[in-house]
Amino acid sequence: MGTACEYDVIVIGGGPVGLSSAYHLSLRRVRSLVLEQFTFANQLASSAGVSRQFRIPYPERYMVQLVRQSLPFWQELQAFTDTRLLEEAGTLWFGDKSVHTSEGNIADAEEALKAEGIAYTSLDRDALERHYPFVNLPENYVGLFQSQGATINLRETIKTLLDINRRSAYVSMKSEAPATSIWRKDQKFYVTTPLGIFVAPKLILAPGPYANGLFRMLGFDIDATFWNMSSAYFKLLDPSLRYPTWFAFQNPDGENGNEFYGFPELDWNNPGYVRVASDFVVTPLSSPEQRTFVPNQKELSFTANWVREHMKGVEPTPQYTSTCLVSLSTIANKELLIDFAPASVPGSKNIVLYTTGWAAKFVPILGRILSDLSLDGRTSFDITNFQTGTNYLKML
Ligand code: BEZ
Numbered sequence: 237m238g239t240a241c242e243y244d245v246i247v248i249g250g251g252p253v254g255l256s257s258a259y260h261l262s263l264r265r266v267r268s269l270v271l272e273q274f275t276f277a278n279q280l281a282s283s284a285g286v287s288r289q290f291r292i293p294y295p296e297r298y299m300v301q302l303v304r305q306s307l308p309f310w311q312e313l314q315a316f317t318d319t320r321l322l323e324e325a326g327t328l329w330f331g332d333k334s335v336h337t338s339e340g341n342i343a344d345a346e347e348a349l350k351a352e353g354i355a356y357t358s359l360d361r362d363a364l365e366r367h368y369p370f371v372n373l374p375e376n377y378v379g380l381f382q383s384q385g386a387t388i389n390l391r392e393t394i395k396t397l398l399d400i401n402r403r404s405a406y407v408s409m410k411s412e413a414p415a416t417s418i419w420r421k422d423q424k425f426y427v428t429t430p431l432g433i434f435v436a437p438k439l440i441l442a443p444g445p446y447a448n449g450l451f452r453m454l455g456f457d458i459d460a461t462f463w464n465m466s467s468a469y470f471k472l473l474d475p476s477l478r479y480p481t482w483f484a485f486q487n488p489d490g491e492n493g494n495e496f497y498g499f500p501e502l503d504w505n506n507p508g509y510v511r512v513a514s515d516f517v518v519t520p521l522s523s524p525e526q527r528t529f530v531p532n533q534k535e536l537s538f539t540a541n542w543v544r545e546h547m548k549g550v551e552p553t554p555q556y557t558s559t560c561l562v563s564l565s566t567i568a569n570k571e572l573l574i575d576f577a578p579a580s581v582p583g584s585k586n587i588v589l590y591t592t593g594w595a596a597k598f599v600p601i602l603g604r605i606l607s608d609l610s611l612d613g614r615t616s617f618d619i620t621n622f623q624t625g626t627n628y629l630k631m632l
Contacts, residue, residue: 242424243436245268245440248427248439250273255270256397256600259407267408269410269434270410274412282595283394284561285467290384290481291303292349293327293345293348295345298621300354302618307384313600316396321388324383325385325481326480327482329342330380330484330485338570340569342380357379358378359381361375361378363379373546387499410429410431413431416453425438425587441588454587455580455581456578458573458630462522462527463564465513465561466535466558467531468536468540469509469557470554470555471555473549477550481500483497496514499512563591567624572593572602572622573628574589574623578625578629588609
């Protein structure tokens with residue numbers, strides 16, 4: 237085997253987290269290879285679509301801390317592009333204060349923001365309807381507004397990371413290169429792909445929803461379900477209306493999970509339309525292969541009904557639709573898992589992984605954390621709450 241196939245770190249998974257990891261490795265002059273099973277910037281996994289939410293409110297202080305710590309890393313990435321990566325419009329959380337969703341709970345988030353000394357505004361139902369274009373909200377609804385909330389331009393984030401890595405002498409990237417087997421010999425990992433065998437003493441695994449296909453090659457897996465999440469764009473009939481990024485906390489109603497979130501109108505994402513999505517699925521999948529690219533019609537109609545009922549100046553017929561596939565575990569609040577492979581996997585301390593949960597807002601800092609763990613075995617960021625591999629990663 238020639239030396240051309242050897243790297244310091246092989247990153248498996250060429251989505252935003254894998255690309256960010258390679259970028260951070262390159263800052264330390266570490267040679268990495270990113271293996272992407274499909275093509276880069278594809279629409280086949282968790283980074284499908286264009287926009288995601290950036291928000292500071294979280295029900296746990298450590299999440300608020302992590303998301304704030306991610307801001308300098310967003311700024312660092314921003315320096316590489318003239319296109320705004322975070323389009324600030326504020327975060328508006330509103331709804332029933334007692335409802336706990338996978339995003340958290342309004343009252344807990346207020347406590348966490350208070351404890352972290354972060355300014356926010358509380359609103360009652362009347363103030364909510366006065367300040368924002370929502371209507372017919374139940375009388376018990378309250379709101380929390382935090383001004384640093386933003387729409388993440390995920391497409392531009394991925395493009396920026398790809399551009400940086402393409403220019404880097406330290407990063408190699410290969411598409412159509414799924415790992416088909418991984419073995420370890422003489423302190424090195426050998427990763428077989430249709431493009432050849434690649435070798436490195438360290439692995440970073442960032443496989444998105446395709447986690448178990450990869451983890452099983454190493455002898456472990458995670459108990460995960462898969463949500464093929466649907467969203468749609470609705471025509472903004474009154475362009476003077478300004479929607480923030482928002483999330484509605486409501487009790488489920490039968491099959492209708494009743495949690496919805498949305499974005500402002502954006503000139504880089506179907507201008508003239510606002511995106512509204514459901515944060516639930518009617519039917520979770522048991523493997524990523526079960527997904528289709530057609531949004532679930534029930535989820536779309538629940539969303540359209542909510543738009544009709546509660547959004548001012550918006551035509552309630554879904555126009556453009558999209559789906560994205562996310563893997564979620566049984567971890568409370570659908571949090572991230574950032575850890576080494578289980579101890580009984582040979583070379584486990586040289587295998588770092590990120591899996592499950594919603595990570596778009598953490599992409600720039602996650603790359604730093606994964607590269608720290610890979611190169612130093614530790615990171616200065618407090619990830620104790622995410623190092624839950626012993627609870628959730630199971631040997632086969
Ligand atoms: C989030 O901010 O983490 C989020 C928002 C909406 C849907 C899913 C996740």
